[in-house]
Amino acid sequence: MNDRTARANRVGLTLVGLLLTLAGAAALTRALGLYGPPGPLVPADVRRLADTQVWLWPVLGLVALVVALLALRWLFVQARPGGVTYLDLEPDTGHGTTRLGARAAAGAIEEELDHGPYGERVHAGFRGAPTDPGLALNISLPGDADPAAAGRRAQQGVARLRHALESDRLPAVIRIRAAHGRAAHPIPH
Structure with a gap:
């Protein structure tokens, strides 16, 4: 919302x-x-x-x-979905406006993390305002996967996304759900 x-x-x-x-x-x-x-x-x-x-x-x-x-x-x-449809990449509108489709940025991190060693399924989305978005990353792991390793890999992916967006501050919440009785492990980042 x-x-x-x-x-x-x-x-x-x-x-x-x-x-x-x-x-x-x-x-x-x-x-x-x-x-x-x-x-x-x-x-x-x-x-x-x-x-x-x-x-x-x-x-x-x-x-x-x-x-x-x-x-x-x-x-x-x-x-109505409450997600962000675009990201404002230029913080100062006096210098112009640079926008990136939020779905494109989310798709990039999904694509990177989907091809992990455990066959993870990843869904990414942005929430908040276009000028101050936050990333929500949901990762589903098969039963034999290591949630800690998937969390580290996701944090590295978020760091690369921040670098690509030239944004030092992109709050991210990473939720990892493992199959076979393992609990979800939210990792604030």
Whole structure:
């Protein structure tokens, strides 16, 4: 999830939460008799309006449809992959812009580490912002492989990628999963 989506989630969920909290508090105080005598939640004049105005129910239906469509859009945004699509290689935009496809950089390290001595399967991806990406490297090993050796090899691959990108700072998380009951060994790097 990128920063913009996360910010929209926080704002949207905060607003919905506040609205529902206020509505619940108003209904509760009304039902307990703290705000006027206990009785129906909908006042009599509003009930009369609903009975006499033909336009009210179609408008309420339209509002419900808009809310449902907004909720559906929110769900689709959540399902979108949150990876970085490109890497900004030039930190100072005053000198121009140099971009590299994140998939190309991830593919390079995957290609290098896929041909290891143990037949590892490697998946790499970038997370975060294009100007400050982080590498997520997932390595699956067969049962006879040495996780420590695969970890050292992965760290060397990350160092070569940093050198190729001319980036001293490229945070990387390396996860190694070994078959046959060996636990995953996350290696922060």
